[in-house]
Amino acid sequence: MASVKHTTEKALQMLRSLPRVCLANIKDNPKAKKPSKRGRGQHGGDWHGNGQKRWTVLRLGYECSNSPFYLRFKYEPYYQGHHLKRQYPPVTLKMLQLLIETNRIDTSRPIDVASLCSTGLINLCPDQKHFGFQLTDEGADCFKSKVNIEVQHASELVIAAIEKNGGVIRTAYYDQHSLHALKDPKKFFEKGVPIPRRMIPPQDAIEYYTNPKNRGYLADPEAVSKERLVLAQKYGYELPKIESDPSYEMLNETKDPRQIFYGLDPGLVISLRDKCFIKAKE
Amino acid sequence: MAFRSLIKLQKVLLPLNTISRSISIMPLKCGRFRSSEYFQGSEHHPDVEVIKNPPEWKYVEHLIGKKLIPQPECKTEYSSGWQPQDPEKYKDLSYFIKRTRNYMLPVYLRITYRGNRRITFIKYIEGDIWKLEQECIDLIKSKTNNNPQYSQINEMNRTIKIKGDYVTLIQKYLYSKGL
Structure with missing residues (x-):
């Protein structure tokens, strides 16, 4: 009767061939969990708060008879297009004077x-x-320097303060690519790309930069010199003569409307290591 | 107005410089990677000439700027309010304030709690910090109807904090002392 085994021995043999008990193969005892039943009575089948419509999924933004949040407030486009508007960070005349006096400019x-x-x-x-x-x-009152300055926006008082001290101011437009080059010229030259041409101003800025009252760089030079005299009479100061100034050459120095850097034509590649210009032959 | 006036202007600008000839309203070509041309080989590059030691190199040097912070020049008058240190004036004082690397006075305004707390902060103090604090408090009291003033001295870090915005007042006082 060797083939007849004891029940305990059989169970142990079965257990040996079974996989080990782990989280993957255990489960609840049968009937251990009770499924929830739908309520009976007056409000048994209602979806509470959603009225009589027992929709499975409510539409996006619907608040069950409340005015939805996305329609509750008026459309107030105060900041419409603010991400497209041109920004001009301020530099005060006081700051400019301080930079000049501490020998930074x-x-x-x-x-x-x-x-x-x-x-x-x-x-x-x-x-x-x-x-x-x-x-x-x-700091328009304390400004006492003779400068030839080119900024992108200037008020009338600023123009008067600069011209009173015998200086020259001009407002000029630069596109973003030119400004990237101007911000760090060394980094730009090290890239080894030709100096680009400056773009002309966009349509809404052309009027500002062609106006001689703003000393725009596209304005007629004769109209600008006339406006200089008009402003001197308005603010009541005597306009210093630039022509007889010893630094006339510096005060008269300008950039071309398509030029980014003073004295450097577009199209040049500048090698800082070899100290040479690389220019395309015509 | 805009483009018409520019075309008119072109006539004015043209004789100014030869580059102005290139003024034209054209969209950006080959502005993107996909629309740009394929590389044709280095023999297709345009002919270039290398100009060594050009006279315009001074403009490049101006653009690159200075590596170190330049020292301010001595002048008789400074209209911006800033003044350099004067050893003749401060040599008898028992305290000293070092200037920052930008030759400015290390007196700052610290704004916290959405602008509700304003603290005047003085750094780099050497020597008798207690005397300087007393002098600053006396100065502020003389300007504010003898109101009580609150201050804090950190002797270890050599700094003074004063409650309120008195930066300009203290700066002017320190300039007058030659610091």
């Missing part, structure tokens, strides 16, 4: 975005829609 050269950025104290982010600097009138 050289007044024997024309001042532009590049010379303001190279001080390391003013930051410009062309990728955040900064289209250059605006010169504001704080």
Whole structure:
């Protein structure tokens, strides 16, 4: 009777061939869990709060007879298109005077975005829609420097304050690619790409930059010199003669409307290591 | 107005410089990777000439700027309110304030709690910090109807905190002391 085994031995043999007990193969005892039953009586089948309509899924934004949140308030487009508007971070006249007095800006050269950025104290982010600097009138009384400055926006008082001291101011437009080059010229030259041409201003900015009252860079030079005289009479100061000034050459220095850097034509590749220009033959 | 006036302007600008000839209203070509041309080989590059030691190199040097912070020049008058340190004036004082690397006075305004708390903060103090604090408090009291003033001295870090915005007042006082 060797083939007849004891029940305990059989059970142990079966257990040996079975897989080990783990989380993957255990489950509840039968009838251990009771499924919930639908309620009976008056409100048994209702979907509470959703009225008589027993929809499985309510539509997006629907608040069951409340006025939905997305329709509750009026449309108030105060900031419509603000992400497209051009920004001009301010530089005050007081700050400019301080930069000149602490020898951070050289007044024997024309001042532009590049010379303001190279001080390391003013930051410009062309990728955040900064289209250059605006010169504001704080410290207009204490401003006492003769400068040839090019900014992107300037008020009438600022123009008067600069011209009273025998300086020259001009407002000029730069596109974002030009400003990236102007912000850090060394980094731009190291890229080894040709200097691009400056873009002409967009349609809504052309009127500002062609106006001689704003000393726009596209304005007629004769109209600008007339407006200089008009402003001097309005603010009651004697206009210093630039023509007889010893630094006339510096004060008269301008950029071409398509030029980004002073003295450097578009199309040039500049090698800082070899100290040479690489120019395409015509 | 805009484009018509620009075309008129072109006539004015043209004689100014030869580059102005290139003014034209054209969309950006090859502005994207997909629309740009394939690489044709280096023999298709345009002919270039290398100009060594050009006279316009001075413009590049101006653009690159200075590596170090330049020292301010001595002048008789400073209209912006800033003044350099004057050893003749401060040599008898028992305290000293070091200037920052930008030659500015280390007096700052700290705004916290959405502008509700304003603290005047003075750094880099050397010497008798207690005397400087007493002088600042006396100065503020003389300007504010003898109101009580609150301040804190950190002797370890050599800093003073004064409650309220008195930056300009303290700066002017320190400039007058030659610091």
